[in-house]
Amino acid sequence: MIPFDFIYCRPDTMEDAYQAFVQLQTEGKNPYYYAGGSEIITMARAGSIRPGAVIDLKWIPECRVLSLDSDELHLGSVCTLNEIKESKLFPLLTLACGRIADHTNQCRITLGGNLCGTIRYRETCLPLLLADASVTLFGGQGLRRVPFASVFNGRMRLEAGEFIVQVHVPKKALQAPHYHIKQTANEKIDYPMVTVAALWQDRFLRVACSGLCAEPFRSAEMEAVLNAQNLSGADRVRKAVELLPQPAYDDVEGSAEYRKFVFQTILEALLEEVTHGPL
């Protein structure tokens, strides 16, 4: 159970949500934006967080959008992983959503929650980084739309009180050939030891990774090496593993050395498949 009382606030508009946040913050209530709640409930039960108020974004129409127009796919921040998966509009994101937690939780966890949460894997960011997605935010500046990569550097870098309204994915990326390889310590349903997502666009292999380092990343240097036509596949992989943006993560699920080994075998399999087709 959650051993403390908190205020539940359910705004109908983006403006009301932001105003509620500012007001509750001023009153010292330590407010949290709330979507699926899977992480907030778990952490409040465990005593790791103590929000005095939660602001539920699920009744704001702009945050609920899931639509495709002639240029882009628009995904509201409170769409659940399962809604995105079942829409089948972005196959790589479908694969990523389908491997986060189990089906029951996929029906609760939202896109925005997965991106903004404190659980470090944030696997839905990988397809968005690869697709050159952009994101619409609401906060003190009102609405602003920016490239996703400009506000996601390992985790969301939002201004105080700001929240994600929608994510926009260019149509070009939706049907590009793609790969999603998730390796866990032992179980099928688990946090990743290493997850690699890749998108083949404009004859260039784009690669992003979660689990390997403390935070998920897409690295231009690593992609340059992986696409270097003058190098053999083995050399590309070897050089790519040396280009980690942070040290490999080390915890009870897997040592840093083992994670690098898993990453290397995934890259080998990935390049093999890109070059010669599915195994």
Place this chain on the structure above:
Amino acid sequence: MINPELMRSIIAGGMAMGVSMASREAAVYDEKGVVRAPNLRTYKLLHIGQEPDYRVGFVETPEQDSPYGVRSYSEHGIIGIPAALANALSAAFGRELCLLPLTPERIWKAIREEPK
């Protein structure tokens, strides 16, 4: 045997505990002696859906000293499984693997540290 299906279940239950223990369970501590997997979120057990096919057979030998020759039984299946798993993996990888739990990472380490 008084209740063969119940006996099979108890033995298979022991085997399940043995597979779980041998393949993934470990009390790991950090350098300060703090448990690194302190709850069932991080200390992972074998669960439904991951169970192999358990084949159980009984050899009936009366217990001479007890009334009617009856013999009690329990989750004895747990005893042999770690050794059976270690033997199978040792045969598969061509080297002696005898430290539990036999996780993929531990096997990788054993192979790397002691090349064939």
